[in-house]
Amino acid sequence: MKVLFVVSEVEDLVKTGGLADVGKALPLALTELGHEVIIVMPYYRQLAEKFNAEDICPKQTLFSGHNAYEFGIKQLDLQGIKVLAIDYAEFFNRKGLYADNYHAYPDNAERFAFFAHAALKTAQTIEFQPDIVHCNDWHTALTPYFVSIDDTGFFAKSRTVFTIHNGAYQGSHAFRDIPYLQPHYQLHSQLDGDALNYVKMGIRYANKINAVSPNYAQELLTPLGSHYLFEEFQRRQSDVSGILNGCDYSQWDPATDPHITQNYQVDNLSGKKACKADIQKEVGLPQKATIPLIGMVCRLTDQKGFGFILPILEQLMQHKVQLAIIGTGDPDISQVLQNIAAKYPTKCAFVEDFSVRKAHMIEAGSDFFLMPSLFEPCGLNQMYSLAYGTLPIVRAVGGLKDTVMDVSEQPEDATGLVFEEPTGAALLSCIQRALLFYHEDKKQFELVVKRAMTTHFTWKQAAKDYLSLYQSVI
Structure with a gap:
């Protein structure tokens, strides 16, 4: 043809x-x-x-x-x-x-x-x-x-x-x-x-x-x-x-990625721990391996779910968690993120910037990737996250629903965490499920991480x- x-x-x-x-x-x-x-x-x-x-x-x-x-x-x-x-x-x-x-x-x-x-x-x-x-x-x-x-x-x-x-x-x-x-x-x-x-x-x-x-x-x-x-x-x-x-896996592969501090693959995840310490250092968070790190790289727009994220940040900061957000866009969103990062410097980092290197570092070093979009025609970051064993936290819209399976709803095929309702309360509940999953079931968590890494969309x-x-x- x-x-x-x-x-x-x-x-x-x-x-x-x-x-x-x-x-x-x-x-x-x-x-x-x-x-x-x-x-x-x-x-x-x-x-x-x-x-x-x-x-x-x-x-x-x-x-x-x-x-x-x-x-x-x-x-x-x-x-x-x-x-x-x-x-x-x-x-x-x-x-x-x-x-x-x-x-x-x-x-x-x-x-x-x-x-x-x-x-x-x-x-x-x-x-x-x-x-x-x-x-x-x-x-x-x-x-x-x-x-x-x-x-x-x-x-x-x-x-x-x-x-x-x-x-x-x-x-x-x-x-x-x-x-x-x-x-x-x-x-x-x-x-x-x-x-x-x-x-x-x-x-x-x-x-x-x-x-x-x-x-x-x-x-x-x-x-x-x-x-x-x-x-x-x-x-x-x-x-x-x-x-x-x-997804272009030639550019998004933790086994060959030149932007990350240590390469890793599904049968040896030790490099991911080094990548976590590296991104924590890069954005100014304490280098604590046992604290779950939620990463996010995106444009600062309502489409990306900030209408759900901003109202729950104070509550989220009460948990044992670290949040690293990298992006540029709406100055009002940026101001709120700067304020939260200043108030909780050991738990929240906001970098008003974008670079390919930092995007790859976030994907490799985070435990979870936050993508609670208002709408998302297809989405690529959730695919990158899966490849890097970084479990996506997504809303069940557009391509996110097609590509991420929830740990509770589909445990045999699970690759991440999914919520439905377009509200801050639903997002917070989903993140809390993610944190419980991380802390309480290490064996199952690693199993889902490995399943995510072998899930490809070509x-x-x-x-x-x-x-x-x-x-x-x-």
């Missing part, structure tokens, strides 16, 4: 979040299974500074009304996969991908409307006629629409798949602020008031809609979990499915599932 993979970021090239992980891993896995994948993405300033790629063909032009958009096509290589980057300096030669200092660019809708169309023009230019055009998140959600109105015949046999990585980000903008789309009068019937919602367009025009875990797909079909798009998903219910993301399996989805639409 020929797959045109349209995405706004790709790990190893340019990255702001988990979307980039998929942008790299899924095309690689599909290629390893014998299929031809070409990635199309914007040629951001960060890419230009890193690679200084050459144009592979003369400049191309897209017309919209009386406006002409002349752009170049650069070629990069991602472990043997062809990556074509759309070079339109006015839109992509900027400091950030989507924002400058946390302020979203006001013309993001215009930038990515152009990109969604330019991706198709790129495929035509190099005469790559795809069986599947695979689009990802709101940045590329207009591509299925552009396929549907293409009158060249080039995409007559192409089918479109739209993957939702996080339905909370929908790309909703006032239509009058999107000059590129002004000649598309038919879009007036698609507006909510005066706004065009890009994710809605993806849902309406793609042949298949896919979410990044089976449980998240089910949540999108409910009023509560649909991010206010319930009617849209219900209309396309038979075309909505979920495929669990894989991109090869995910790619096979995507191929089945592609075949179903072809």
Whole structure:
């Protein structure tokens, strides 16, 4: 099969979040299974500074009304996969991908409307006629629409798949602020008031809609979990499915991890104890091997469960426990964490920072990993935690529910601790169960740790599932 993979970021090239992980891993896995994948993405300033790629063909032009958009096509290589980057300096030669200092660019809708169309023009230019055009998140959600109105015949046999990585980000903008789309009068019937919602367009025009875990797909079909798009998903219910993301174990393996003080594996966990002492020292907590350490690395946002965490911190600090949180984001959340860390310096550490090294140190050195998300389409940190024998404490939402089995509910398959209700009381109760489990049943605790370390979610399996989805639409 020929797959045109349209995405706004790709790990190893340019990255702001988990979307980039998929942008790299899924095309690689599909290629390893014998299929031809070409990635199309914007040629951001960060890419230009890193690679200084050459144009592979003369400049191309897209017309919209009386406006002409002349752009170049650069070629990069991602472990043997062809990556074509759309070079339109006015839109992509900027400091950030989507924002400058946390302020979203006001013309993001215009930038990515152009990109969604330019991706198709790129495929035509190099005469790559795809069986599947695979689009990802709101940045590329207009591509299925552009396929549907293409009158060249080039995409007559192409089918479109739209993957939702996080339905909370929908790309909703006032239509009058999107000059590129002004000649598309038919879009007036698609507006909510005066706004065009890009994710809605993806849902309406793609042949298949896919979410990044089976449980998240089910949540999108409910009023509560649909991010206010319930009617849209219900209309396309038979075309909505979920495929669990894989995990890149080449980067997340305690046996080979270069970022941790001592490597370890499932049949010899002694290195994990050294990693615990190392992260305790790193964040300024007492180096006590017998005190359970709960780690957390994330963006400081409500999505990550801080609405449940902050109200219970004082109560949690009354227990024999250490808590280490690393992350940046909402300044109000940051202030509360700083206050608690100052009040309980031997029990709580907060590092307002992010680094790959510290993220790996937390995963390796903690006994538990805290991930009580309000919603979580798939989640990767719980997969990393399992690989490192760090038992996840999660809420039963999205991909967390698909990947973590509770020690009480499913003792034979248990890999962590799970709670349901979106409340601080439910979270505190779950953490207390975790602490009791740690202190009172060392033999069973180690058994669950070892089971967690042998629980893998591979991109090869995910790619096979995507191929089945592609075949179903072809």
